[in-house]
Amino acid sequence: MTREEAFERLSKSKFRNSFRLTRADLEQAGRYGRETVRRHLADFVREKLAPAIPEKDGRQTPYRGHPAFKAMHGCAMCCRVCMNRWWKVPEGVRLSEARQRKAVDFMMAWLDRRGAWKGA
Numbered sequence: 001m002t003r004e005e006a007f008e009r010l011s012k013s014k015f016r017n018s019f020r021l022t023r024a025d026l027e028q029a030g031r032y033g034r035e036t037v038r039r040h041l042a043d044f045v046r047e048k049l050a051p052a053i054p055e056k057d058g059r060q061t062p063y064r065g066h067p068a069f070k071a072m073h074g075c076a077m078c079c080r081v082c083m084n085r086w087w088k089v090p091e092g093v094r095l096s097e098a099r100q101r102k103a104v105d106f107m108m109a110w111l112d113r114r115g116a117w118k119g120a
């Protein structure tokens with residue numbers, strides 16, 4: 001599946017498509033800038049998703065408080081159950097560095113497409 005096809009598929013999910021960047025998200029993204037948001041996103045992926053069995057899986061990603069959280073929900077990369085369901089990433093196995101980077105790249109593209117840096 002290409003990145004375009006993946007975005008197309010997500011856009012057809014009413015739930016995934018319901019995650020929007022609010023004014024507060026945009027302000028925060030603009031304040032941090034793209035590089036910092038990417039670093040935070042990489043930290044969240046490493047801490048919340050990469051472990052073979054993440055703590056509180058299914059409830060580890062807040063719904064607000066950081067634009068990266070919106071991207072995680074919008075991209076179905078909020079927990080290992082969703083990552084398995086949407087991306088066929090097996091549960092119970094630690095995410096490789098390459099898989100983590102791929103996830104971060106995809107979510108950064110999600111943010112780019114939503115004009116997250118307009119306020120920068």
Ligand SMILES: [Zn+2]
Nearest residue numbers: 058078079082
């Ligand atoms: Zn989830």
